[in-house]
Amino acid sequence: MSHVVVIGAGQAGSSLVGKLRAEGFEGRITLVGAETAPPYQRPPLSKAYLLGQMDKERLFLRPQAWYGEHGIDLRLGATATGLDLAAREVTLSDGETLGYDRLALCTGAHPRRLPAEVGGDLAGVYTMRDLADADALAPELVEGRRLLVVGGGYIGLEAAAVAAKRGLKVTVIEQAARILARVAAPETATYFRDLHASHGVEIREGCGLDRLLGEDRVTGARLSDGTEIACDFAIVGVGVAPGTALAEPAGLAIENGIRCDIHCRTSDENVWAAGDCASLLWGDMRIRLESVGNAIDMAETAALNIIGRGVEYRPRPWFWSDQYDVKLQIAGLNAGWDAVHVRPGETPAQASHWYYRGDKLIAVDAMNDSRAYMVGKRLIEGGKSPDPAHATDPATELKSLLK
Structure with a gap:
């Protein structure tokens, strides 16, 4: 056997x-x-x-x-x-x-960790990947404390949202010119930057980490622009x-x-x-x-x-992120996009961003808009690409795009 x-x-x-x-x-x-x-x-x-x-x-x-x-x-x-x-x-x-x-x-x-020479081995420096990470981090989330998040990707932003909801003072630093630079269009980055600002989170873009400060435990950070900020603990979200x-x-x-x-x-x-x-x-x-x-x-x-079935794997990419009261649903893979078209939602918190490569629809970011996500997902999986002006016109019934 x-x-x-x-x-x-x-x-x-x-x-x-x-x-x-x-x-x-x-x-x-x-x-x-x-x-x-x-x-x-x-x-x-x-x-x-x-x-x-x-x-x-x-x-x-x-x-x-x-x-x-x-x-x-x-x-x-x-x-x-x-x-x-x-x-x-x-x-x-x-x-x-x-x-x-x-x-x-x-x-x-x-998770990628910060090297010891920049303070990555100090106590109070966390990553967020597994159950042990979450259990170790939970006691740190006390109202009024100061959190530094290193990295403005989805993991860092999700951690920032949780901490802000718990009443902490949160600063996010991102070395790239903007948050979500590797994974989303500027339009999506702007949506989430504004969302975090509305909850009191400070986001510093184009600002890297020089080193974390502290003797045995992190007490602050010196940034690439020479400024220093204080923190009680840090979460590192710089990829995996x-x-x-x-x-x-x-x-x-x-x-x-x-x-x-x-x-x-x-x-x-x-x-x-x-x-x-x-x-x-x-x-x-x-x-x-x-x-x-x-x-x-x-x-x-x-x-x-x-067990010998000989089945080919054809991935159908989809992702999601929850931040505050916003559910982001992503259909497709946006690699190689050259244009992004914005479809307003029925409320200010709703929106969807439609990524095109040439005249081909390749991905959709939907914020609090499950209908846009589902329609976009079906279009992408079916190889259908509606005219972007039509797809993002709020007067266009989403389901009609599937016909």
């Missing part, structure tokens, strides 16, 4: 083993996770969970007992430290060696790196993550990858999609191919 080993017990790993069983795979399954908690949702960590609006048990994707009931050997608190492709063996941190017939790498991504620490030394091909083909197979015929650690082809580009939707869909496709 064949043995499938899955390294990484996050959204992708849990989805993959669930799909294997749902499709009738009767062999052995071992799911290895470095954390002590069973697989859980990550998006609420920087939102509802950090605000105290969601209990820890509600984060879990499945009750822990489910894995045993479905014949899945769930190894928690175990780190995979070595991979021998020729022998088909994975070594764990406790010294145990697991043999496999098929292996799936769902090792996620890890794909989890390739197991794959790369083993000799798997790496290209912006673990390189996968259209079937989610790596450069080794017995190894698949899925989720934030995996890079895939999107047209003529090789990309990584850091999203829950991709983690689930790619993992389930990998599971089908592990």
